[in-house]
Amino acid sequence: xxxxxxxxxxxxxxxxxxxxxxxxxxxxxxxxxxxxxxxxxxxxxxxxxxxxxxxxxxxxxxxxxxxxxxxxxxxxxxxxxxxxxxxxxxxxxxxxxxxxxxxxxxxxxxxxxxxxxxxxxxxxxxxxxxxxxxxxxxxxxxxxxxxxxxxxxxxxxxxxxxxxxxxxxxxxxxxxxxxxxxxxxxxxxxxxxxxxxxxxxxxxxxxxxxxxxxxxxxxxxxxxxxxxxxxxxxxxxxxxxxxxxxxxxxxxxxxxxxxxxxxxxxxxxxxxxxxxxxxxxxxxxxxxxxxxxxxxxxxxxxxxx
Numbered sequence: 001x002x003x004x005x006x007x008x009x010x011x012x013x014x015x016x017x018x019x020x021x022x023x024x025x026x027x028x029x030x031x032x033x034x035x036x037x038x039x040x041x042x043x044x045x046x047x048x049x050x051x052x053x054x055x056x057x058x059x060x061x062x063x064x065x066x067x068x069x070x071x072x073x074x075x076x077x078x079x080x081x082x083x084x085x086x087x088x089x090x091x092x093x094x095x096x097x098x099x100x101x102x103x104x105x106x107x108x109x110x111x112x113x114x115x116x117x118x119x120x121x122x123x124x125x126x127x128x129x130x131x132x133x134x135x136x137x138x139x140x141x142x143x144x145x146x147x148x149x150x151x152x153x154x155x156x157x158x159x160x161x162x163x164x165x166x167x168x169x170x171x172x173x174x175x176x177x178x179x180x181x182x183x184x185x186x187x188x189x190x191x192x193x194x195x196x197x198x199x200x201x202x203x204x205x206x207x208x209x210x211x212x213x214x215x216x217x218x219x220x221x222x223x224x225x226x227x228x229x230x231x232x233x234x235x236x237x238x239x240x241x242x243x244x245x246x247x248x249x250x251x252x253x254x255x256x257x258x259x260x261x262x263x264x265x266x267x268x269x270x271x272x273x274x275x276x277x278x279x280x281x282x283x284x285x286x287x288x289x290x291x292x293x294x295x296x297x298x299x300x301x302x303x304x305x
Contacts, residue, residue, distance in 0.1 A: 018285040025284065026059035028210035029168065033200035033257075034066040034112065036217040038274030048215075049115035051280035052173060056122060060210075061168045064116075064123075064175045065203060067196030068108040075099050087141035088252060092151040092193040100193045101127075104177040112175050124167050127177040129191055131163035134199060136180035136192045154180045154192025156199060159206035176203065201257030205264035212261040213283065214254050215274030220292035221247075221255065234293045237262050258294040269294040 032052065038044040055062045072090070073083045076099055084091040092100060109125040116123035128134025136154025140147040167174045178196040197214060204212040220231040221243070235243075240259050247255060258269035272279045272291035282290050 021285045022058055025210060027061070029061040029063060029204075029207050030055060030284075031063045031065060031200050031204035031207065031209045031212050032280065033197055033212070033214045034064055034274075035069070035196060036215055036274045038215050038279075039066070039068070039108070040070060041275075044274065044277060045111075045115055047277040048274075048280070049112075049118065051278055052116060053119040053122065054281060055284070056171075056173055062173055063164060063168070063203065063207065063209075064112060064173065065178060065196055065200035066104070066108060066112060066175065067178050068104050071108055072100055072103045075103050086148055086150050087143055088250065089139070089141060089150055089153055089195065090193065092153050094152065097152045097191065097193060101179060101191065104179060109175055109177045116173055116175070122171075123173045123175050125175045125177070126163060128180040128194065128199065132158075132160045132181060133163055133176065134159060134178075134180040134194060134202070135183050136194055137183050138192070152190075152192050154182075154194045156180065156194060156202040157183050159202050161203075161206050164203070164207065195253045197253040197257040198260075201261045201269070204261045204266045204269075209261075209266050210268070211284075212258065212266050212269040213280060214257065214269070214271045215279065216251075216254060216271055217273070217275060218251075218271075219273045220271050220290070221251070232292050234295065236295055236297050238297050240294055255294075262294050262296045267296075 034048060038048050052062050052064060069090070076083050076096060079099065081095055081099065090096070105127050113123040113125045126133065134156060135158040136156050139153045139155035140149060164174045164176070178194045178199040180192045180194045182190040182192060200214065201212060220233070223230040223232055237259055240255060244252060244255055244259070254271055258271065261269040270283055270291050270293045272283050276282065276290065279290060
């Protein structure tokens with residue numbers, strides 16, 4: 001009998017390589033922070049949606065958290081409102097907060113939900129206000145050692161996972177906008193703009209997620225930027241903590257989020273390059289992986305197991 005060369009063999013080999021990772025992650029929750037260039041490029045948005053749906057059908061429980069900085073800035077500009085930043089965070093006046101809510105919940109979230117639902121009745125959108133999912137107090141960052149007022153910007157104080165868990169149990173993919181309800185300030189309806197990296201990390205910890213994945217516009221955490229473009233593939237929480245003061249302002253909330261996650265029960269936190277199509281699948285289901293992975297510190301002798 002003649003032997004044919006099966007052109008599909010490489011596809012089978014790829015699937016076999018994914019098998020141990022599928023076995024390891026099945027049934028686990030994965031929180032994905034969606035942002036950066038992947039959020040504005042149509043081809044990357046479509047690839048992102050395919051990745052998330054693949055995770056769902058592979059037996060994982062993906063949760064998407066998103067911001068929308070470029071879209072918010074564009075809308076503020078259109079309305080004649082100035083975008084101002086202090087300590088790397090957007091100064092959010094009441095007028096700006098109205099725009100933030102409109103853009104995140106009314107535009108960005110609807111687009112993500114729509115992309116996911118092209119593959120079936122899967123995604124459900126909510127904001128941190130819904131069912132008290134994210135509660136925050138006013139955040140006053142330090143600038144030159146002094147606290148500054150940056151308006152309706154929140155610091156997460158509590159996560160209620162009830163609505164998210166109910167959606168996951170129903171086989172849905174929650175898509176969450178990074179807006180929080182006020183804990184006790186400003187009266188009824190008062191809300192806060194929360195950094196999406198921070199919100200994703202807090203949610204990952206509260207859900208006991210297997211991993212937190214943060215999509216960004218760089219390859220990962222660089223060894224010695226700008227003198228080297230060598231990416232650190234893996235580091236512990238303590239190693240990361242030492243590096244944070246030296247990082248660029250844009251990377252700080254991402255890496256602080258990773259640090260918070262792995263110090264609060266999340267097994268791994270990963271910063272990956274969202275400019276690479278299917279970067280989520282490459283990171284989770286291949287031996288090589290991409291980006292930077294943060295892991296908890298190894299327990300020292302005498303620590304409880």
